[in-house]
Amino acid sequence: MTVRTRFAPSPTGYLHVGGARTALFNYLYARKHGGRFVLRVEDTDLERSTAESVNAILEGMTWLGLDYDEGPLFQTERFERYNAVIDELLAKGLAYRCDCPKERLEDLRERQMAQRLKPRYDGHCRPKEVGPDQPHVVRFRNPTDGVVVVNDLIRGRIAFSNAELDDLIIRRSDGAPTYNLSVVVDDLDMGITHVIRGDDHLNNTPRQINILRALGHEPPSYAHVPMILGDDGARLSKRHGAVSVIAFREAGFLPEALLNYLVRLGWSHGDQEIFSIQEMIELFDIGEVNKAASSFNTEKLAWLNQHYIQHGDPKRIAQLLSPQIGRLGIDPSTGPDLATVVEAQAARAKTLVELAEISTFFYRDFDVYDEGAAKKHLRPVAREGLARLRTAFELMAYEDWTPEALGRVCEGVASELGVNLGKVAQPLRVAVVGRAASPGIDITLHLVGKDATLRRIDKALDYIDRRTAQD
Structure with missing residues (x-):
């Protein structure tokens, strides 16, 4: 037996992470067992299904790298097949036409709820002969006794009493087949061996098994995956x-x-x-x-x-980072190599958005300093060190603007002033970066470049002078 799994989203919105997990589990199961992974789009809800949602699902699957072997297959292209199966069930007496008006069904539901009974269709039209030309729905003639046993791969043995299952509608009054019928026919025709899906479908499973058996087939294996909750314990939304x-x-x-x-x-x-x-x-x-x-x-x-x-590979991360940099109005080709920036900054960011935001100083000057960093490090006592650094940097040739050479200059100025490197490097970092955090000062200066470094030191010196005058 070749294992065949399927992911069958409804295109009525985006690809939810719960759906993505279900797709992943189906993908992994198929790949592990040398099977096939099918993508089926369950778009029978014509009012809510949209092309935009289909595209969002396909885009999400592609981005995740969950390659499917077959599909996407669309249910709306299979209505003729579904109706042929419904007609077969009608011909065999395994389904029947129901012309109960909406008012009767609503009254039935209200009376059952008032008696604290589970709302279910009462089989009123089972013995009737409803002509095909009369307005009607088609209902599946569910067995009235016995149990349906689901040997769930996750939950174990679950038994459902047929007496608790009503005669569900398998074709609406407008002629459209319903979900439970379409799913059964699809799984049957596509040779699905393992149905891995969310546990919100668990109550549908005994109904689908009964339809499958009415068609003369045994059901696939089922695995119902528990839902995903938010931090507050409510369903993720x-x-x-x-x-x-x-x-x-x-x-x-x-x-x-x-x-x-x-x-x-x-x-x-x-x-x-x-x-x-x-x-x-x-x-x-x-x-x-x-x-x-x-x-x-x-x-x-x-x-x-x-x-x-x-x-990750810095070059690949750089490719993914580039659009995020672009959203900030920056053309990354106008500054240092983006992969080199990734190597310098990767440990400092949890997302690509954050990585882009903390890397803007490599590509453009900033308008304001971080207030706390400037107050602490751009003080009058830091002016001499910054001025000496600027002089030394200006004398450096562009081809000598390397991390090693820049590190030696910073160490030399610190030695001349008789202070530790941090007393020189931190004011310089705030001057060049605008805040007190960045990669090593040698790497930072190298990537920022000579011209921007000199320009930003001048700005910092002016800031210190104005601060001194105010004091």
Whole structure:
């Protein structure tokens, strides 16, 4: 048997991180077992499905690197097939037409709820003959006795009494097939062997199994993945911040960091925290996924993201960083090589957005100093050191503007003044960077360049002079 899994999102919005985790689990299971991973777009909700949402899903899958072997396959292109199956069920007496008016169904529901009964259709039209030309829906004739057993790969054995399942609608009055029927036919036709999906679909599973068996087929294996919660214990939603895959990309997260974080939401392999995609494929076991819901922790994701920024290929990180720099109105080609900036700054940022923001000083002058840094370091006592540094820097040839040479100049000035290097380097750093934090002063000066360094020291000297005059 060839393992075949599927990810089947509805294109009614963005690709949620919960959906991304489901896609990842399906992808890993298929890859581990030498199987096929299918992308199916369940777009039968014609009112809410949009082309923009389809594009957002495909864009998210591509960014994450979750390559599918087949698809995207669209349900709207298969209505003829669904209706053929519904007609087959009608012909065999396994489905029936129902013409119950909306008012009757609403009254039935109200009476059942008043009696604290589970709202369900009462089979009123089961014995009736409703003509095909009358307004009607088609309902599946669900078995009235026995149980449906789901041997869930995550949750274990779950039994559902057929007496608790009503005759669900499989074709609406407008002729459109419903979700539960479409899913069954798709999984059957596409040879899906393992259905890995969110546990919000668990109640649909016994209904789908009954339809499958009515069609003469045994069901696939099921694994229902617990939901993802926010830090407050509520289901993860927009109010918790970024929840769409593309929003995380725009916020400066790397796809490998998000995948690594998602695979650890509900699954673990000892104490290991960092997983390459190949390690995920080799180690992931759907049977080891926790039954309980997992809480999304953005700080943990940020920690992972910093790891991947720091340890990733600087050239690749630079490619991903470039658009973030561009959003700040900076053309990175006008300054130091972006990969070199990444090497210098990677340990200082948790996201690409943050990395871009703390790296702007390499490419353009800043308008104001960090108030605390300037107050502490740009004092009259620092003026002589800055002036001596400026003189020494001006005498340096452009080709000699190297980290090694710049480091020697700073050490020489500190020695002349009889102070430790920090007394010279910190005022210089604030003068050149605008704040008290940056990479080593030699690397910082090298990347900023000679002209900008001299210009910014002049600005700092003027700042000190004005501060002295005010005192």
